[in-house]
Amino acid sequence: MDLFFVNIIDGLVFGLLLFMLSSGLTLIFSMMGVLNFAHASFYMLGAYFAYQISTVLGLGFLAGLIVAPIIVGIAGAGIERYGLRRVHQYGHVPELIFTFGLALLVQEVVKLFWGQNQVPYAEPAWLDFALFNIGENSIEAYKVFMILISMLIFGGLLYILTKTRIGMIIQAALSYPKTVEALGHNVPMVFMGVFGVGTALAGVAGVIAGPALGTFPGMAFTLGSIVFVTIVVGGLGSLWGALAASLLIGWITTFAAAYNFEFKTILLALGMEEPALIWDSKLRDLWTLTLPQIGPILPYVLMVAILVFRPQGLMGKREA
Amino acid sequence: MRKSIKLGVSAALAVAITATAGFAENIKIAFIDPLSGPFATTGTNGLAEWTFAADELVNKQGGVLGGTNFEVVAFDNKMSGKESLVQLQVAIDQGIRFIAQGNSSGIAGAITEAVNKHNRRNPDDRVLFINYSAVDPALTNDNCNFWHFRFDANADIKMDALTDVMAQDDGIEKVYLIGQDYSFGKAVAAAAVRDLGNKRPDVEIVGNELHPIGKVKDFTPYARKIVASGANAVITGNWGSDMVGLGKAIIDSGFDGPIYTYYAASNGITRTFGADGKGTIRLVAEGAINPPASDRAAAYVEAFEAKYPDHDISQARIANAVEMLAKAIDEAGSADDVVKIAYALEGMEHDSIWGGKLYMRPQDHQMIQNVHIQQHTDDGVTFPLDNSEYGLVVESTVEMAAMDSPTTCKMDKP
Structure with missing residues (x-):
């Protein structure tokens, strides 16, 4: 039972982290129709910039937390303004290729400046202690800090999108981009703003995930694909959908990795007999399979199921 | 104009040829490991250790066979088995007789098989495989052969x-x-x-x-x-x-x-x-560098750190491999007769620079060490x-x- 509560908290931490990435991506995707392959690269840049500011320059963790996402956001807005917008006139495929190339470019640039190895970007000392214990497991203060930051960002985003004028324009542009343009709003400006804020959010995610999950050139690649799964499952353009899908996927992957459930038990329950020589059995893969081994593919199974049975996603309004 | 270029090229060629002919031919060791891609740091670190060991432990000590130097030639296998075999063939075609590889037991398995096949078919230009890092036990058990020597302790x-x-x-x-x-x-x-x-x-x-x-x-x-x-x-x-x-x-x-x-x-x-x-x-x-086993070991690490500040002695066995290969070549009295060199390596006992004894077990070519x-x-x-x-x-x-x-x-x- 202790382990259950620990996993609830860990899943929440990972889910909220995914949310920070997917919230920006889902807005960008639904508004601009751009499948931004480079989104996770901005997450990586956030972590590396924060490492540079907090550790190499020695300005402390908070300086990194504030400055790094701003730099990432400005870089994102600049890339939209001077790169994506020019490519936009040629259609979606060139845009797709542009962001794909950008992702590769960012990875190489990161390797060039910071090297192939993992960099020692660590939790600040004032958060690096066990806040409380559940059973034998200790919950670090840093994890709670991650939860608080993500909650804060979710609240802020929700407020801006639902209570402010700019939020209303964004909302309208999500559903009826052509109409909003026809009404005379500066849609390209809105696009640039959304792209900048979206990438800055990814930057924040990188800043706080870097110490927990490791800061290395492969970090964008390992998280990149799962973020797309999140926005498809959640529904395009839906902030609540992104939150729900992120938490769902966070808990699924955490619980799948935490329990060594063996598929053998299902086969035995079905009345099958365990073969004496497991390697000669046709079902040998099923006999030896455990839940943690298939954990990483479960989000993709979920995505396929959602696309088949509810193509608009959990809370989306438009079809994917 | 064209003539003068031609002349210049042939003159340069002539100079190059005489330059190599002027010295005794180096004994070349082909280093086949990832030097690009995600595993490049491990590969470049290994290359630095090999180059340094060859210089410090052999060339500066007067070389082998009364004055011939070791030279480590780098080949990038991009951590791919297929590419490794291509590079192995290139190395063999260049007349290199010593192949060093270590990253990934899968690649080591492919190389040891290719070397075995090559040596069977080409008795006149056989090569030795110095496995300095791949630790799959099979390489010195079911898949062993006479041309493979493992200097690391297996898993x-x-x-x-x-x-x-x-x-x-x-x-x-x-x-x-x-x-x-x-x-x-x-x-x-x-x-x-x-x-x-x-x-x-x-x-x-x-x-x-x-x-x-x-x-x-x-x-x-x-x-x-x-x-x-x-x-x-x-x-x-x-x-x-x-x-x-x-x-x-x-x-x-x-x-x-x-x-x-x-x-x-x-x-x-x-x-x-x-x-x-x-x-x-x-x-x-x-192999351990802390505490240093002797003044000699300490001086070796210090010199390495001074020359390669961004690398570490992370594979101490490379120094052992270089020293024992030099000893075997001296014992065999030839750098070309790899059968003789292999027999010299087999059962060789050696005092490691890192302290302790080394023993190349003859029955499986597995190094026994502390x-x-x-x-x-x-x-x-x-x-x-x-x-x-x-x-x-x-x-x-x-x-x-x-x-x-x-x-x-x-x-x-x-």
């Missing part, structure tokens, strides 16, 4: 040494085994179950699992399981970011027992673990790793580990 020997040390620690009652889901991870787990069962049947193995390699985003759930299982010790063969992620998650979850590893050092790992890993991370390996359990710490570190304050310090040593271990190797000797 079974390391586990044998590790469990020897664990067997003496009464504090260890429950052990958790976790590794990457592929051949090496499985081999480590199987060896741990077997050796612990033999030496400490009272120790309970509370977990034995494999996780997808390079795919786990967050190791926290695994760490929670390990802590909840009540284990006092963890054994893992993980490397790269899987090692750092797992280790950090376990430590952050409040685990304070030893985490026994094979590869949790250098290439940024030592620096990333830093203070968190102190008192927890242990590493089983041959294996150490080392601790990640900043206390008493003469030579830290990764330009940090942390490094590895020897905690306990198993002398001539697994000297009498059985082998299934049956090699045809020419």
Whole structure:
């Protein structure tokens, strides 16, 4: 039972982290129709910039937390303004290729400046202690800090999108981009703003995930694909959908990795007999399979199921 | 104009030819390992160690055969088996007779097979395979051959040494085994179950699992399981970011027992673990640089760090391989007759620069040597790793580990 509560908290931490990435991506995707392959690269840049500011320059963790996402956001807005917008006139495929190339470019640039190895970007000392214990497991203060930051960002985003004028324009542009343009709003400006804020959010995610999950050139690649799964499952353009899908996927992957459930038990329950020589059995893969081994593919199974049975996603309004 | 260019080219060619002819031909060692791509840091570090060892231990000591120098020639295999075989052929075509490779047992398996085939078909230009790092036990058991020499302790020997040390620690009652889901991870787990069962049947193995390699985003759930299982010790063969992620998650979850590893050092790992890993991370390996075995070893490491400040002596066995190869060439009296050199290497005993004896077991060409359990710490570190304050310090040593271990190797000797 202790382990259950620990996993609830860990899943929440990972889910909220995914949310920070997917919230920006889902807005960008639904508004601009751009499948931004480079989104996770901005997450990586956030972590590396924060490492540079907090550790190499020695300005402390908070300086990194504030400055790094701003730099990432400005870089994102600049890339939209001077790169994506020019490519936009040629259609979606060139845009797709542009962001794909950008992702590769960012990875190489990161390797060039910071090297192939993992960099020692660590939790600040004032958060690096066990806040409380559940059973034998200790919950670090840093994890709670991650939860608080993500909650804060979710609240802020929700407020801006639902209570402010700019939020209303964004909302309208999500559903009826052509109409909003026809009404005379500066849609390209809105696009640039959304792209900048979206990438800055990814930057924040990188800043706080870097110490927990490791800061290395492969970090964008390992998280990149799962973020797309999140926005498809959640529904395009839906902030609540992104939150729900992120938490769902966070808990699924955490619980799948935490329990060594063996598929053998299902086969035995079905009345099958365990073969004496497991390697000669046709079902040998099923006999030896455990839940943690298939954990990483479960989000993709979920995505396929959602696309088949509810193509608009959990809370989306438009079809994917 | 055209004529003068032609003239210039031929003149340059002539100069180049006379220049090489002026010196005795170097003895070339082909270094085939990843020098680009995700594993390039390990490869370039190995290359630095090889080049330095050849210069320092052979060339500066007057070379072999009365004045011939060693030269390490780098070939980039991009960590691919196919590319490795292409590079092997290029090396052989250049007349190189000594092939050094170490990263990935899969690639080592492909090379040892290709070398065996080549030597059978081309008795006039045979080559030797110096495996300095690939630890799959099969290479000196079922898949052994006369041309392959392994200078590292294989995975079974390391586990044998590790469990020897664990067997003496009464504090260890429950052990958790976790590794990457592929051949090496499985081999480590199987060896741990077997050796612990033999030496400490009272120790309970509370977990034995494999996780997808390079795919786990967050190791926290695994760490929670390990802590909840009540284990006092963890054994893992993980490397790269899987090692750092797992280790950090376990430590952050409040685990304070030893985490026994094979590869949790250098290439940024030592620096990333830093203070968190102190008192927890242990590493089983041959060759130790802290404390330095002798003034000679200390001077060697110091000179290396001065020449390559961004690299570490992370594979001490490379120095052993270079010294023993030089000795074998001198004994054989020829750098071309690799059969004679192989016979000289077989059964060779040598005093390692890192202290202790080395013995190349003739029946399987597996080096028998001291294996150490080392601790990640900043206390008493003469030579830290990764330009940090942390490094590895020897905690306990198993002398001539697994000297009498059985082998299934049956090699045809020419």
